[in-house]
Each structure stands twice: as C-alpha cells, then as structure tokens.
Amino acid sequence: MNFTAAAIAEFLGGDVEGDPKASINDVSKIEEGREGTLSFLANPKYEKYIYQTRATIVIVNQDFKPVKECPSTLIRVKNAYEAFASLLHLYEQSKPRKSGVSKLASISESAVLGKELYIGDFTVISDHVSLADGVQIFPQVYIGDHVKIGEGTILHPGVKVYEGSEIGAHCVIHAGAVIGGDGFGFAPNQENNYKKVPQLGKVIIEDHVEIGANTTIDRATMGATILRKGVKLDNLIMIAHNVEVGENTVMAAQTGVSGSTRIGKNCMFGGQVGLIGHISIADGVKIAAQSGIPKSIKEEGSIVQGSPPLDFTHYQRCYVVFKNLPNLRNQVNELERKVSGLTQ
C-alpha cells in the first residue's frame, strides 16, 4: 500500500510543505530514514537528522523552524509524535488479521467458543475451556482444561497455558510464555530428599496485560498468582507462585519475583532485577536494573538501586568512593604512618 503526502496530511488535518504526491509504503526512525518511508521529528535532540534523513516524508510540529533546507517533504501538525503514533495504530489495524478455526487444531467438544475466533494449526483446546469473542490463538498453543480467556486476547505461537488459568480481555501473550506451571515447592523429608508440595492454586491474569516471549508465571500453591489490570512484562521474566503484581506495573526483561511477594501498582522495574519471597513493594516504586531486593520497600515512589538496594543517588555516591577504594586505603595507611610518627 502506498500513501501520498496529500492523503496523510488530509487524514491528520495537517499541511504539506514540499511535494504533495510524494509517497511512502513503510515507516522509519528519522536517524535511519530510508526512501519511500514516513518518519517524524518530535524531540529537538533529533533535529540534526531532519537535514540529512532519506525519509521521503517527515511529520513535524506546526511550530518547527528549520535552520537549513530539509530534503524531505514535511507535514506540519499540532503534535508530531501523537500524529505519527495514530498512523502506526491505523497501519497496524489495516494489516490482514488471522481468522477462522483451523481443521488441524484439536478442540474439545466441551470447549465453549465465542464468535470471530482465530485458532491456528496444531493448537490444543482442552476440556471445558471458555474462549470469549475475538480471541486469537496462533498455532501450537496449548490451552489446558477449564482455562478461561477474555475478549480479544491474543496468544502467539507456542504459548502454554496450564489447566485452570484465567486470562482477561485484550491481553497479549508472546510466543513460548508458560502460564500456570507448578510453583517451586518442596518439603525436605527425613532422608534428606525433597518431597513435592502439590501446587493446587491457579493463575489469574486481568485485562490489558502483556506478557513477553518465554516469560513464566507459576500457579499458586493454594489460591492464585495474580497479574492485575494493565501489567506489562517483558521477555524471560519469572513470576513465582502466589505473587501479586499491582495494576499498571511494568517489568523489563529477565527480572525474577520470588514466591508470595506482593508488588504495588504503577511500579517500574529494570531488567535482571531479583526480589526475594514474602515481601511487599509499595506503589510507584522504581527499581534500577540488576538490583536485588531482600526486604519490603514501604515508601511509595521510592527509587532504589543495588543489592541490597539503597536510595538511587546514595548508591551512586557510595559507588564513587568504591571506585576509589585503593586510594582511600593508601590514604589511611599514610595517615597511620604519620600519626604513628607523631605519637612516638
């Protein structure tokens, strides 16, 4: 599909500066602009790229004043970033959507299927599963017994959902994610062996949750492991049994949360963060990448770093001294020598 600058400007209610017939069929970042693509300039830090980009059309803010000639056709709008994002959403929605139920899927007769579903090849829908309208399940997905999935949720190829899990509406779960595997619970017995503690709980995922590729969410021992509305998890994250993650909390890749920990809402965790079990994290807490959290964080909105964590700026100050420790030690030894001289 090709779109002209004139058509895009009309859609956005903007003004063309340059060739209204210039046309694009893809998008690009302004610093990587290629011919035939549409880009945008919002952040002034990137202004230098607009004078050299090869993007055919660039959306800019109404008040943008170029200091040199721009090689691209410009479209001026009120808010360049929002206008561009709205085009991306439009483009995405215009892509052909997978639909229909594959004859190569295995679907239990007891499953309750909504309307306008997509179920791909070699997917398994087990007994008493309930799929709401518009659910899209790609190939090679496994849905265990008694699983419920809400309206419009998308499961990418190879997702595995163990029995009894509940997934809300408008969620996206990426390839290879595992929902509802057993919690890691073993009790040592007299012979120093471990005996498995049966994991009889489940996983509840509320609406608008996104889960990254190969992330794992374990079922509760009893009760439920819960991801509240709007939670966004990146790839390769581990959420252990009986954890609760609050609304709109976001975690970057490879973070791990141990069993029974409760995380507030609107938190942001960097990548490779680790949290011990049975603690609580207040609302709005930000944890820097690779931090290790051995205790509850009670103050809302704290920003922490380290393992165990300190206040972010305090950690930075300590680390400055750490980098200088050999000098500090030498300084102390020199002082000792001098003081020793004075006291003799």
Added chain:
Amino acid sequence: MNFTAAAIAEFLGGDVEGDPKASINDVSKIEEGREGTLSFLANPKYEKYIYQTRATIVIVNQDFKPVKECPSTLIRVKNAYEAFASLLHLYEQSKPRKSGVSKLASISESAVLGKELYIGDFTVISDHVSLADGVQIFPQVYIGDHVKIGEGTILHPGVKVYEGSEIGAHCVIHAGAVIGGDGFGFAPNQENNYKKVPQLGKVIIEDHVEIGANTTIDRATMGATILRKGVKLDNLIMIAHNVEVGENTVMAAQTGVSGSTRIGKNCMFGGQVGLIGHISIADGVKIAAQSGIPKSIKEEGSIVQGSPPLDFTHYQRCYVVFKNLPNLRNQVNELERKVSGLTQ
C-alpha cells in the same frame, strides 16, 4: 467434590470441634481463607489469622489453645502441617489423570512403548525412543531419536528433548524446558570467525528430578551433562554442557551454571546466581541469590554471598561499611586535615 469435617477428621484420625457437617471443596492459606475451603494452622506466627479467617474448616495441632473464639470448625490432629499435606496429596491423586495415546501424535514404529501411557496431541516420538510404564507426555512435546524415559515421568506441554537424552523415573519436566540442546562451543579460526565444535555428548537425568518451565539443559561436548537423583531446578535456569549437579541439590529461578562445573549434593542456590565454568562446589554449599562464583568452593556447607562471594555474614558486614562510604571518606579527609595541621 465436597468433604465434611466429620469425613476429614475420620480420615486423619482427628477430632472435630464445631460443626461436623461443615463442608469444603477447596483449600486455602489461613491468611487468605475463603468460605468453603479447608486451611491449617501450624506456625504460631500465623495464629492471629485463625481468629478472623473465613476458611470453613481449619486443621490445628492437638495442643492448640485458642485465646479467642475461632469462627471456623476445627479439626485437631497430632501434626497439622503433615495432616494437611497428606490431604493435598490425596486430593491431587484423586484428580482425573490424562491417559491414552492420541491419534494426533506422531509416533515412530521403532519406538518401544510401555503400559498405561499418556501421549497428547501433536507430540512427536521419534525413532528408537523407549518410554517406560506410566509415562505421561502432554501435547506438543518433541522426543528425539534414541531418547529413554523412565517409569511414571511427566513431560508437560511443549517440552523438547533432543536425541539421545536419558531421563529417569518419576521426574517432572515443565512446559517449554529444552533438554539436550548443543553446548555453546566454538573455536576461533584464522579469519577471526568461530567454527562450531560438534556437540556429541548427551544429557543424563536421574530419578525424581524436577525441571522448571523454560529451563535449558545443554548436552555435553563429549560424555554427559548429568543431573543426579532428586535434583530440583526452578524456571529459566541454564545448565551448560558437561555440568554435573549432585543429588538433591536445589536451584532457584534464573540461575546459570557454566560448562564443566561440578556441583555437590544437597546444595541450595538462590535465584539469579551465576557460576563460571570448570570449577567445583562442595556438598551442602548455600549460595545467596544473585551471587557470582568465579572459583571453586571447597568447604562443605559454606554459606556465601557476593560476586565474587564472601562468607555470608562477612559480606553483610562489608556492605554495611559500603553504605557508609561517603562518610568514611569524609572522616578520612578530615583526619588528614587535622594531621596535616599537627605536622606543620
């Protein structure tokens, strides 16, 4: 299924205190007790919950003396935790078990199949595979050529087992785990490229091993990567080529063990621990979460933390000073000023 307090007490050889007809159909933690559930109180720290729980029935120790009224029906037994755990196992065993060999699986004619198997839809059983009695293989599992699996072992959906791997009896392997992928071995050549070193060894997993979701166990370059009897691995763990993990060693999620490292028995590793290759860890060593281990640990039963690790309590003491480093530096600078005054 519903069970009455009378029936549960009879099974456990315990005494009912309250309504013998009170009935439950699920279990709960005492602090999350819901109506219609059975709970237990063993740890005195949780006693406060028994006066407010909504659990319909609570199992308690014979000698439990309430200081207030308990809203639930109680069942008194010798050991409340063990009694509850035995009920969980009973409940789990009573759940309907998957059985039968799916017509939608692909099973080689050369495979040797035991009795009372479950093989799910879209699972592949390759040439010369041997499955002992009672093996349960969920849908979409891949079993490569010449793989052997022992009695009663369960492979959850989507597990991938490369050719030649040997898995013992009564193991549980969770969804998405990969057993027997190539070790990471490359030799640089003259042109600064890497040439793959063929990975011709295998993986041996002994009896009673549990492996978490999306964990990966690489095959040996030559010989075998070995998980000894009773090893328990959580999710997203990496065990590299030629590693050996000793009996009943337990590792939490996202830990990684590099090639050819040998780990003793009865060790416990926290989450996100990393071990370098070609080292040995003695029996009974405990490693705190996120530690990094660059050298062998020779003392049995050591408890270590840090990267590189120190004795656990020593690390804690060092970290206390680390948190105070800016003050320590100021103190030293002040001393220097004073001593400088004295020596002038």
Added chain:
Amino acid sequence: MNFTAAAIAEFLGGDVEGDPKASINDVSKIEEGREGTLSFLANPKYEKYIYQTRATIVIVNQDFKPVKECPSTLIRVKNAYEAFASLLHLYEQSKPRKSGVSKLASISESAVLGKELYIGDFTVISDHVSLADGVQIFPQVYIGDHVKIGEGTILHPGVKVYEGSEIGAHCVIHAGAVIGGDGFGFAPNQENNYKKVPQLGKVIIEDHVEIGANTTIDRATMGATILRKGVKLDNLIMIAHNVEVGENTVMAAQTGVSGSTRIGKNCMFGGQVGLIGHISIADGVKIAAQSGIPKSIKEEGSIVQGSPPLDFTHYQRCYVVFKNLPNLRNQVNELERKVSGLTQ
C-alpha cells in the same frame, strides 16, 4: 560404527603406537576416558591423565614424550587437537540427516520451497515464506508470513519465527528460541495506563549465526533488530528491539541487551551481563559475567567488570579493599581516637 586405530591413523596421516586393531565407537575427554572411546591430549596440563585414562585410543602430538607407560594405544599426528576436531566433524557429518517434508506439517501453498529440505511433523510454514535449499526445520516450528530463510539453516524443534523475519544461510537456531516477538514499547496515557506502541519493524539475522535454546530476539519498533554475520548467542539471552550486534560477537547465557543498543564486532560478553538501552559498545570489548553496563564503551578492546563497570584489574583491586572494609573502618576510627588525643 567401529573404527580401528589403523583406520584412524591412515585417515589422519598419523602413526600408531600400540595395537593397530584397537577399536572405538565413541569419543571421550581424556579425564573421563571410557573403554571403547577415542580421546586426545593437546594441553600439557592434562598430561597426567594419559597415564591413567581408560580411553582405548588417544591422539597425541608427534613430539609427545611420555614419562610413564600409557595404557592406551596412541596415534601420533602433527596437531592432536586439530586432528581430533576434524574427526568430530567427520563423525557428525556421517550421522544420518533428517530429510523430507512431513505430511503432518502445515505448509501454505504460497510458500516457496527450495530443494533437499527437511520439514518435520506439526511444523507450520505460513504464507509467502521462502525457504532456500537444504533448510532443515524440525517438528513443531512456527514460521510466520513472509519469513525468508537462507541455505542450509537448521531450526530445532519448537522455534517460533514471527512474520517478516529474515534469517541468513548456515544458521543454527535451537529449540524454543523466539525470533521477532514484539519489542517492549508502551507509552503512558493520561489515565496512567500504558498504551502499546505498535511494533512494525522486523528481525534480520545474517549468515552463520547460532542462537541458543529459549533465547528471544525482539522485532524492531521500526526498521530492524540485526544480528550480523557469525554472531553466536547462548541460551536464554534477551535481545531487545532495534539492537544491532556486530560480526562475530559472542554472548554467554542469560545476558540481556536493552533496546536500540549497538554492539561492535568481535565482542565477548560473559553470562548474565545486562546492557542498558541506546548505548554503543566498541569493537572487541570484553565484559565480565554479571556486569551491568549503563553507558557507552568507546575504547576498542576494553576489558571491563562491575555494575557500573570498571577496568577489569581496577575492579579487582577495589574489591580487595571492599572485602576488607570493616578493618579499614576500624583503622580509621582508631586513627581518629589517636588524633583526637593529640589535638586535645
């Protein structure tokens, strides 16, 4: 298959010392030598094992002078390691290769298929996919629309490749890896919810790349996430959207690279390393395991450790003082006491 010492020596152009009819059917490391296996001795550190190994045949360097009797038959060659490696490659190539297109695969009529393909059971080849000659795709793999795969590339069981991804020739992708999942991009809106930023870019993997089990490579927001020629990634690695990894760069397991970071060529990263987004790493940089990289590294060939990283040897020196911090603090306090005495 059995091979005699005479046959192996003839193939390698070497000389037998011992029984020319001694025969082997497997390989082993010299320290783990078993009867009926072939081993080698190249590194003098391992010489002690040649006097006790149970390997039936051992390949040694021409100039090797035993100081005791060797129990094995020896084959003397110019370079023992290279000779052994060439046998491993020969052995690997001699293994029966999977071939043919399974009738249990689901292959779109619009897919363009090369010659001498292997496509396993329950694999999905979607619309407009292009597979070059000699591609081997194991069972339960998903190949999305418009994906291109180059000559001789191998995809192990359960690999998931999202639409539009491009994979070069002679690549190896291990089980459970996910190529082309959505980048982790969300924009907060007025109600403090996150709105998904459409991820419209793709993944480009050049020739001779190897990707480990359960590793995830996210698609770009716009443009492409790129793995250059010869990149080798271990298991459970996360490569985020719009990252570029330079030629022949190697990463150990569980490392994570955040969005839009550019990594030079010939770099080596240890396991569990984390890199923040939007930074650049120069060519030939080595990063120690578990390091955290919050800033660009501009000097080619740097060797760094820590989080944030320091020069490797500097970090080691700082850590020596860190381990001694309680003593240093006591030393400072003692000095303060003395100086206080002097100044009174």
